[in-house]
Amino acid sequence: MSVVNTSKWLREYIRERKKVTSQQYFELQRRLICEPIADYFEEFNDVQLHQYFLENGMFYPDAKILNELRVMEKNNIWKMLQSYYEMLRKEWSGEEANIFVFPIEKRNKLLMKELNGKMGISFHDVILLFITKDLSHKEIKALFTHEYNHVCRLAEQQKDFDELTLLDSMIIEGMAEVAVEKTIGEELLAPWVSLYSKEELFPYWHRIVDFLQVKGKEKHDPILYGDPSSRRGRFPKWFGYCLGYQIVSSYVKNNQGMKVKQLLSIDSKEILAKSDFALK
Known part of the structure; x- marks a missing residue:
């Protein structure tokens, strides 16, 4: 291959x-x-x-x-x-x-x-x-x-695409950009990682915490990409992508020395629990 x-x-x-x-x-x-x-x-x-x-x-x-x-x-x-x-x-x-x-x-x-x-x-x-x-x-x-x-x-x-939860989907996108940051450099990060600050994300974050275990790409996309017609209220463009990056990035900062290879195997719930977006 x-x-x-x-x-x-x-x-x-x-x-x-x-x-x-x-x-x-x-x-x-x-x-x-x-x-x-x-x-x-x-x-x-x-x-x-x-x-x-x-x-x-x-x-x-x-x-x-x-x-x-x-x-x-x-x-x-x-x-x-x-x-x-x-x-x-x-x-x-x-x-x-x-x-x-x-x-x-x-x-x-x-x-x-x-x-x-x-x-x-x-x-x-x-x-x-x-x-x-x-x-x-x-x-x-x-x-x-x-x-x-x-x-x-x-x-x-070891999950198929249809088994991914909303949290999994956000973590996957965020982790991929953390990998870019660690492997290639911060200057090559995707434009969407810096669209919003943590403070700007929090109000929208609280709207989706009850839906983090929902499965199905078609249900994730309005949150990942942002959608003004979403039933749960408007989400800004690239919201879920940006949030995923902020979650994984803060997890890595809170766990110094974490390498990409180690990060790959850590469960999404654990990453969230030790990030700045941990559910209280």
Whole structure:
């Protein structure tokens, strides 16, 4: 298991796209890009994955990606990630993972402005990174660190996605950014970690303490991402992400010497109980 050389897939896609009409781009992308990845899954087929990838940052079928690809190849992105993955895996005694890298959809303003042109998604042993050619190696490493931390955390907790509680979901996101902070540096933290102070978070925190054990991603998302239409009242943008980081960060500060490898195996309830957000 390793970083897959998707540059070959992308080269083939660019080549084959010239031979078909624009109406056929979508199907071509599904066949050349998503079909091979579907082999790594039992529960999802290529059609489902294609839709999910497009919704979460992968370049649209009509995107101009040749220049993006050329720069990514020149910068040896795949080789760099393979070396970094091996280092992190050794340091964390981490899980094996298959890693796929593709250009991001640059016309998506949310991805480009709020997430600095990078997006990742992770499953139990599969990671996809969507990036622009303008990212430095350090920025790409930060993105990978976040996503690989998810893979290792899920393995340590031995939980499927549908078994995660709201608290688990917040801790997972917060822990991934603490891993970035400890491994890459504070300057590479995601923009959402510093959106709100602890004092600004507390009033909203008290609204959700009775729902921390609720399971189901669809129930977590309005709190994680913030949603003005939530039944429990409005939550600010990226609320649950920011709160998760504050919980894990304060736990680490309250437990000096804690390393990422140790952090991965600690139960979410214990992290909360020894954080600045401990329930009284």
